[in-house]
Amino acid sequence: MNEYPVVVVGAGPIGLAAAAHLTETGSAVIVLERGPSAGSAVSEWNHVRLFSPWSEVVDPAAARLLEPTGWAAPNGDTYATGREWVEKYLAPLADVLGDAVRVDSEVVGVARRGRDRVVDAGRDTEPLSVHVRHSDGSEERVLARAVVDASGTWGSPNPLGSEGLPAIGEKSSADRIDYRVPDLTDPAIRAQFAGKHTVIAGSGHSALTAIITFAELAAEEPGTTLTWAVRRSVTADVFGGGEADELAARGALGQRAKKAVDDGFLTVVSGFRTETVAAEGDQLTLVGDAGARIGCVDRIVALTGFRPDLSWLSEVRLDLDPTLQAPKFVAELVDPNMHSCGSVSPHGVEELTQPEPGFYLVGMKSYGRAPTFLAMTGYEQVRSIAAELAGDHEGARKVELTLPDTGVCGGAGLFDEPDAPSTGGCCGVPREAEAQLT
Structure with a gap:
């Protein structure tokens, strides 16, 4: 299937990083972004400042792609707002990727060419068919040897209602x-x-x-x-x-x-x-x-919080955790009901591979409903996948990543119970806040 490109869904930080790694490893790539520009979702929180410094929100392959243009990396010890992340990094990166980034192009479905999800034959020999709807109402099909879904969760906020569904009157x-x-x-x-x-x-x-x-x-x-x-x-x-x-x-x-x-x-x-x-x-x-x-x-x-939009993936075969709606093996690493102290084990193509050949969920979407995703996690995910697609199977599995610890133990499932006792863990018993609560 090497005659077909790799399609990346979403031109956010992780999607563009995926494109940078794929370009660097020699894979043809198309990035499809439903918004009017790269980083459209980030632009909706322009006023919010990241708590990860610049040194952790610039992908290494993207930096290597940008440097020949005269781009200078921002001071690694400072912190960007959403606006600065777009203007100083995401927009220049999209410019370097050029025609590979197609905006106003919403992916509304993915399937195996000529087959729905029930048909077994040809799932490893036929390309993936990416159904695209453009902002002018026109439609097209893009054939791909692989699809990297980096569409995130920004468009699917959780409702106010406590049951995961809208409250009455919401x-x-x-x-x-x-x-x-x-x-x-x-x-x-x-x-x-x-x-x-x-x-x-x-x-x-x-x-x-x-x-x-x-x-x-x-x-x-x-x-x-x-x-x-x-x-x-x-x-x-x-x-x-x-x-x-x-x-x-x-x-x-x-x-x-x-x-x-x-x-x-x-x-x-x-x-x-x-x-x-x-x-x-x-x-x-x-x-x-x-x-x-x-x-x-x-x-x-x-x-x-947010949740993944899986509605347009009904015709591809996914193995998702029933609780988090994340890839099964990733869910085991990030489940807030069990996960302790904010540490996440390194993971890459092995944990992200789905039953549908050539289809990967990455970035915030790979965490499903779990919180606390960091950009550097997504950058390592797409580096591993790009290596795999380039045939570097050994390099794809040399996943090395150390994430910053939150310093807090206990999962959301435990803390959701007002009077639940602490299990302690590596950080000890939760301390009562010395807050003047009225």
Whole structure:
């Protein structure tokens, strides 16, 4: 099948890194991006700063491709915003890749040429058929010897409802619910929240970022009130590993969020699982599954994580973990119900290979519903796959990667129970936060 290119779905950081590695190893590649430009998803959180430094968010093969153009790597010890990541790295990389990157091209399905998923014959001899819909409404089929799905999860945020499905009334109140961190530097967006009561739901890094941002708004805009609704108990571990976090900026993020709580900018409601969003005139009331209520709410910022969109992969054969919807072997490495201390074992083509020959899930999508994905994980994934597709089977399996430790033990499954005892683990018993919770 070497007459066909490798198709990469998504021109984000991992997709473009995949293209760089494939180009370097001599494979023809086409990158299909549904947005109007490379890094379109990243551009939607332009205002958010990464907690990984530049040295960890530039792929080595991409840097080698860029250097002959005169591109200079940003200071490796500094931290990029989403906008800077696009402007200083992703956009120049897409320019170097040239016509290989096709924007406004949404992949709406993948199949084996001439066969649906039921047919066994020809799955290892026929190319993959990538169904593409362009922004002008036209359609085409692109034949590929392999498909690397780096489409991420940004387009599929989890709902506010605690059962993994929208809460009662959530869809009808969608115009007052944000599922990403709002850009409060935009005057029009800021006006929607200033002087209003906002509920922030969630306890991951996005929620901590929102807590810091909204606390600053509350300090500057009289009448702004904030409620933080979390399913878990608010122990110190909710705020991350602090100084024990090997990513200093990630540790500092949690400490700044904790200070915002300590300073009394938020009312914290723990053990709250949203069951209903009830509209009462111009305001909303959130009702928990145990009957608790949060009333007089103007807007909700639901930062409850993301999930993979598998709807367009119905005709390829996948072996996914039933819990995380991640490749089975990757799920064993990252399952937040069992995983301890944020460490992830090195993994590459062996763990990412699917029953469908030549099809790979990479990047954030390879983690399914699990959080805490780092760019450097995805860069090593696509390096391994590119080596495999180039015939370097030994190099593909020499996967060496050490990820920064979070400094925190315990999985989301455990911490989701408000009164669950700690299993301890390598970091000891969770500490109660010395927060002034009202």
